[in-house]
Amino acid sequence: MATVYQTIPQLSQPHLLTLADYSAQEILDLLDLAIKMKKPENKHRPLLQGKILGMIFEKSSTRTRISFEAGMLQLGGHAMYLNTQDTQLGRGETYGDTARILSGYLDGVMIRTFKQEAVVELATNSTVPVINGLTDDYHPCQVLADFMTILEVFGTLKGKKFAYIGDANNMSNSLMIGAAKVGMDLSIATPAGYAPNQWVIDAAEGFAKESGATLTITTDPKEAVNDAHIIYTDVWASMGQEEEAAERLAHFEGFQVNEALTALADPNYIFMHCLPAHREEEVTTAVLEGPHSVVFQEAENRLHAQKALLVALMADPSIEI
Template structure:
């Protein structure tokens, strides 16, 4: 039975074609339908999956665990205190041991070389749940949400506002370029992606026809955008950067005025969560005490508006992760990648 994905790892979007990514998105939409209709789809029955988490998680851990259960597999969680990488055992030795016991491995942590070494040494499919460089499972959920809302991807424009040199922005830029979606990264010059990431995106954009804009001008960047996207201003492990980031990024907040500047009535808003839109968390309360802000990257008004699709986006983490797991580990018939609509 032919499957173009079988046995492959999913480490970064740049390792796949746009058509392959779109095939995974459409498979995720099908799996979402099966789950909604309560149709069993145990394509991975009898398989065992290791979930390695150096960084904490809500959506990623829940998505992989539920996806594995729905697919009939068993998922074993190994947290930061359970993983011996470079402490009592080398990364290579750990990878070989895990590969001998598990049929696939998920890794969420800091280093991209770690997830790449796991794939090289374990000889089983490895899935990147997040590293400091890339966030590939998040991207499938993001672009699936856009495909559901608009019915297509090609010709759409996504404008990302905020810290544009983090893993989410890197992945949005490259994934949009692969899928033919115009991407505008709207951020201060000091928080734009590296030259290497930009070069990767431009190479893919030449083939897909996607337009890429990097600008510090909010009005220019969001004009005509079908999608406004933002993320927290300081990523995990950057808590000491809050003062600098707030000073740099306050004018890149997604608020009602910015939504209106798109000039479109059908613009949607996405956020990969968690979001600082109110004071209902201890971290937000700490930010308020230190800086007097009640909202940061997105206002509470916009977060709760009808055009805000972040919870649909969050649910789609499950379905897209399930698609990656089923496609790379299951015996499905997926002979040819789909043309991108």
């Protein structure tokens, strides 16, 4: 049988700041490309031969740095690590000025930082693609990997019930936007006082109306998990919140994802976590290492989903995959 090729997905926006930037079809096209990129025969396709990605880090990283760096190498390009303390950003140069400088040297920029406004300022002043590798508000690259994993397991996103248990943070924000875009029903359970910001809820509800998805915000983990196909959690104290860890531990009592809670889900549910996990806090080891867990498949898919994104943003659009 002849090999079937496809052209690179054409994205309507030159940057990825949040998943709200892209249509549902664009997200699905990226996921389709990611699944193709994961095939062994496509691992070392030099689709970004000679291209250079600058990677700005203001937050520590394992998965983000290694997956982007490995992805660029596998695609025939190069990734350049830029710690802000080793650049003039650490001495007060603006993100706007930095973007104008880097645009003359690089073919793309990925940034992992605190404030979403920093990513926006960088993209506004850049003539090369800018990718949000994580901010306090959003983590879109992780959600692309999450959705890719769900597609590998279930074959579809639309109509699946997704339950998020724990802190309303950058992960829940991005999952709300992404799920609403692609038509997944999402239930979020957080302790009182830790609910998602209203501006995220409003945005997600708007996208849900378009896709037919439902969005439920509750303080009852059992309600959220009931009949869920996907159960997702994250650490209760994110980077920068370490001083709140003890207080949060008390407030999040009853929100641990354990075998008693997961027994309420669909019998074929999968468990997901963006990692790193604090075992026996937000999730038990029995669930994290259990037969329903796909966390390490999900972690590997950061590489493949981001390679698809890099290709879509940086490769010659006439290339066939």
